[in-house]
Amino acid sequence: MENQVTNNANALRLFFTEDVFLVEDENVKIPSVVDVKPISDPIIKSENLVQETVIQHEIDVTLAAKPVESVKNYIPEAEITHIVAEPKASKMFRFLGGNKKSVLILVNDQLNDVSTEQGRELLRKIVKAVDLSTPDFAVVNYAHYHGTDFIELHQFFKPAIMLSFGVEISDLKLNLTWQNEVIIHETTRIIFAPNLHHLDSDLTAKKLLWSNLQKIK
Known part of the structure; x- marks a missing residue:
């Protein structure tokens, strides 16, 4: 038996002599291609390309015109430490009064807190x-503070009057000369006299001291 299948166009026309109509089947949905996005971005218009080129050129010119700051401006300079001499600490003194x-x-x-009995009575x-x-003055035994100068004593006591018994000008490192008269040094009036114990038996020195004391009353 011969094969009934054929692809011959003239033979097919003998069998399909009626008109063929296409009818839409509403049950079949064909996906829309409206929302399909292009794979690549749209081509940039030539006028936009020219404008962006001009702007980029202006930016490049501005950057080229701006001077480049030196790198050292970004490196903080090392702080220079100034060595300041520490102030000399004030010496402390024990005193009476x-x-x-x-x-x-x-x-x-060197043997007594103030002086011998005769010397203490003379001081009174x-x-x-x-x-x-007693509340008005301060008595300091210099024998306990050898080497102390006038500056250190002045820094601590701020004396307006200083009576020195047995302590010499050279001991206080003063560039002064005692001439049996009251010395005014800076803001301090100073009187020098022998050690209290020796002064008690020295009538001439007593009279001189008395004369100077009248000037500071």
């Missing part, structure tokens, strides 16, 4: 003669 009237009395006795008469009481 209150120093309310800024009267400093220096004595010089001296302070009484210039109307001073």
